[in-house]
Amino acid sequence: MANFRALSLARSYLDRDAVLRSNPAALREFRAGSLARFLLVHGRGVVGSDVGPRYFTAAQLRESFPRAAGDDVVPPYLGHVGELGYFAVDAQSLGATAPGRASTWELDGMTVEALTLHAHLWGGLDAALAAAAVAIVTNNRTQRFCATCGASLTPVDDGFHARCGNGHVVFPRTDPAIIVAITNQADEMLLAHNRAWKDGRYSVLAGFVESGEPLEAAVRREVGEEVALDVQDMTYVGSQPWPFPRSLMLAFEARVEATTADIRVDGNEIATARFFSRAEYREAVAAGTVGLPTPTSVAASLIDAWLRRE
Numbered sequence: 577m578a579n580f581r582a583l584s585l586a587r588s589y590l591d592r593d594a595v596l597r598s599n600p601a602a603l604r605e606f607r608a609g610s611l612a613r614f615l616l617v618h619g620r621g622v623v624g625s626d627v628g629p630r631y632f633t634a635a636q637l638r639e640s641f642p643r644a645a646g647d648d649v650v651p652p653y654l655g656h657v658g659e660l661g662y663f664a665v666d667a668q669s670l671g672a673t674a675p676g677r678a679s680t681w682e683l684d685g686m687t688v689e690a691l692t693l694h695a696h697l698w699g700g701l702d703a704a705l706a707a708a709a710v711a712i713v714t715n716n717r718t719q720r721f722c723a724t725c726g727a728s729l730t731p732v733d734d735g736f737h738a739r740c741g742n743g744h745v746v747f748p749r750t751d752p753a754i755i756v757a758i759t760n761q762a763d764e765m766l767l768a769h770n771r772a773w774k775d776g777r778y779s780v781l782a783g784f785v786e787s788g789e790p791l792e793a794a795v796r797r798e799v800g801e802e803v804a805l806d807v808q809d810m811t812y813v814g815s816q817p818w819p820f821p822r823s824l825m826l827a828f829e830a831r832v833e834a835t836t837a838d839i840r841v842d843g844n845e846i847a848t849a850r851f852f853s854r855a856e857y858r859e860a861v862a863a864g865t866v867g868l869p870t871p872t873s874v875a876a877s878l879i880d881a882w883l884r885r886e
């Protein structure tokens with residue numbers, strides 16, 4: 577982990593404040609008070625700018641987004657920083673239409689920034705709050721029915737759990753996915769192009785963890801399936817949320833004994849893959865034949881760490 581740049585959305589510890597969260601009456605009172613702040617979530621982003629999310633007081637929120645005035649939807653409580661407590665408000669639950677997949681857009685005259693655009697430049701706590709807000713709002717908008725009996729769910733109290741009419745309690749879901757930076761004996765980096773991506777996009781390998789599977793096995797399996805290489809050893813690097821819609825990325829660095837000639841891509845998910853030296857990678861980026869990964873992604877951090885290890 578030497579020289580590793582902290583993962584963009586996981587640089588600071590957000591105190592999720594179990595004490596206030598578990599006291600519904602105190603939480604309601606706090607939410608109505610002067611120390612409550614609200615992030616306005618719209619799809620993959622929050623209202624804000626290149627310097628960070630915008631934090632609304634209740635009055636500012638009603639003024640800027642009048643639809644919030646009649647809000648009877650529970651805004652999830654994200655936690656506190658100092659004396660201020662933070663809540664997430666879902667613009668779509670208040671009638672805003674679903675946004676597309678742009679990185680920045682307008683909402684009622686305000687600017688929304690996707691977490692993928694500038695969050696790596698925001699303060700660590702700003703990024704942590706925005707990631708938590710997008711994650712829980714997305715979960716509550718899409719996890720609508722009880723997994724046990726199929727009845728409708730109603731979010732309760734803190735917004736971080738829900739109940740169905742038959743008394744089952746349902747918690748937000750997170751899907752673990754491994755992401756792995758593979759280097760060989762020459763310290764070249766393996767980068768692959770996925771068929772689903774636009775031309776020129778190369779990145780490290782990633783894939784969802786399967787039921788009952790340890791993370792280390794998921795790394796070996798994904799590398800075997802996608803490029804037919806054997807992982808010699810691996811190191812866990814860190815994790816960050818990627819709430820599009822609900823992934824938790826678990827990052828590894830792994831070593832293989834191989835060259836590009838040894839790679840056999842699956843031809844299904846992966847179209848091409850090869851090892852790059854640092855010079856080759858920089859030349860390809862400069863020439864525009866290889867595009868950079870999303871700047872807030874784990875892939876960007878892993879590639880950056882490799883480049884700086886020179």
Ligand SMILES: [Zn+2]
Binds near residue numbers: 723724740744
């Ligand atoms: Zn149920």
